[in-house]
Amino acid sequence: MENLRLVSDYYFLASALPSIRLGEPLELSYKDFIVLLHANLSPADREKTRVLRRFYDIQNLRLLWMGQEIEPYGNFSSIELNDVLITGIGIPGYMYDYAVRFEEKEDRIKNFPLLISQYFSYEIDRADRFVKDYLSFERELRLVFAALRAKRLNRDIMKEFQFEDPADDLVSQIIAQKDAKTYEPPARYEQFRWLYESNADDPVQLYRALAELRFQKVDEMLGVDMLSIDRINGYLVQLIIADKLQALDKQKGLKILDSIIREAS
Numbered sequence: 001m002e003n004l005r006l007v008s009d010y011y012f013l014a015s016a017l018p019s020i021r022l023g024e025p026l027e028l029s030y031k032d033f034i035v036l037l038h039a040n041l042s043p044a045d046r047e048k049t050r051v052l053r054r055f056y057d058i059q060n061l062r063l064l065w066m067g068q069e070i071e072p073y074g075n076f077s078s079i080e081l082n083d084v085l086i087t088g089i090g091i092p093g094y095m096y097d098y099a100v101r102f103e104e105k106e107d108r109i110k111n112f113p114l115l116i117s118q119y120f121s122y123e124i125d126r127a128d129r130f131v132k133d134y135l136s137f138e139r140e141l142r143l144v145f146a147a148l149r150a151k152r153l154n155r156d157i158m159k160e161f162q163f164e165d166p167a168d169d170l171v172s173q174i175i176a177q178k179d180a181k182t183y184e185p186p187a188r189y190e191q192f193r194w195l196y197e198s199n200a201d202d203p204v205q206l207y208r209a210l211a212e213l214r215f216q217k218v219d220e221m222l223g224v225d226m227l228s229i230d231r232i233n234g235y236l237v238q239l240i241i242a243d244k245l246q247a248l249d250k251q252k253g254l255k256i257l258d259s260i261i262r263e264a265s
Contacts, residue, residue, distance in 0.1 A: 010040070010227055010228060010229065010231070010232060011227050013036065013040050013232065014227070014231045014232060014235070017033075017235055020235070020238050020239060020242050021242075022211060022212060022215055022241070022242055022245060023245070025246075026239070026242060026243060026246070028239070029243075030072065030073065030239055030240065030243050031072070033235070033236070033239055037049055037232070037236075041229070041232070045229040045232070048127075048131055048229055048233055049232070049233060049236055050075050051123050051127060051131055051135075052131060052134075052135075052233060052236055052237060053073060053074050053075045053236075054074070054075060054091075054092075054119065054123070055119060056071055056073035056074035056240075057074035057075055057076055057081065057091075057095075058095070058115055058116065058119055059071065059074075060074050060076075060078070060081060061081060061085070061095075061108075061115075062108075062109060062112050064078055064081060064082070065105045065108050065109050066109060071244075073240050073243075075090075076090075084096075085099040086099075092122060092123075094115075094118040094119070094122050095115070098111075098114070098115050098118070111163075113163050114163040116142075117163045117164055120135060120138075120139040121165070123135055124136055124139065129228075129230050130221055130222065130229075130230035130233050130234055131233055133221050134217070134218065134221060134233075134234075134237060137217055137221075138214075140170060140189065140192075141192055141210075141213075141214075143161075143164070143170055143171065143174065144170075144174075144185050144189045144192040144193065144196075145192065145196055146160060146161070147160075147161075147174045147177075147183045147185070148183055148185075148192075148193060148196045148197070148200075149196075149200075150183075151180075151181070151182050151183045152200065156178075157174065157175060157177070157178035158175065158178055161174060161175060170186070173185075173186060191213075195209050195210070195213060204248065207245075207248060208245065208248070211241050211242075211244070211245045214237070214241050215238055215241050215242070218234045218237050218238050219234075221234065222234045
């Protein structure tokens with residue numbers, strides 16, 4: 001009976017959510033959507049949304065260490081982030097261990113790609129269904145972009161990927177081309193290369209193209225599913241994509257693009 005109630009609740013929740021269209025004003029704010037999640041999701045399903053939002057907690061840590069304002073998409077406020085890093089309560093062990101290993105802000109910022117790599121490795125291994133599929137897609141996108149950018153800027157591939165698992169299929173494929181003039185990704189990532197090379201000289205346009213790619217990928221992953229927590233998590237991802245795109249301007253676009261690709265390496 002409880003399972004039936006939750007499925008029914010998610011159906012009505014999902015069907016009541018307004019459509020999201022990139023480039024158009026949002027009818028439902030991110031803040032209001034999070035309130036709906038807390039009111040309607042089971043504790044286990046709320047944890048799945050926390051995994052997706054944890055990526056922004058990690059991004060926000062870097063912003064804090066750099067003395068910048070954090071984004072609103074994570075699970076914690078700036079004060080809460082400082083507290084959980086000290087206590088380790090409410091965060092996975094890899095986040096706490098990173099803070100212990102690198103005590104100085106400069107070291108935390110310098111080695112930040114390690115924390116990003118640990119996030120994807122840990123969370124993908126433990127996730128299922130949509131969360132697992134979307135995080136896998138996001139990780140692969142970032143790795144391919146990092147390789148393309150490294151070749152474009154004539155950077156050392158081994159150094160750029162020092163925190164990645166060399167036994168991973170995609171990482172090993174990238175490393176195998178460390179001495180080549182250009183990077184040729186596997187055929188299934190050809191769209192990533194085309195998108196990067198078509199927009200590399202225009203960071204804002206590249207960011208928009210990435211937003212569209214991510215948004216469409218969520219639609220492809222979910223299909224016609226309207227009942228499960230996957231639909232809710234997909235809406236969360238798309239809402240964040242749309243909200244961030246609305247805030248985009250030329251200056252932010254340059255910073256965002258640099259952040260996107262440096263973190264992938």
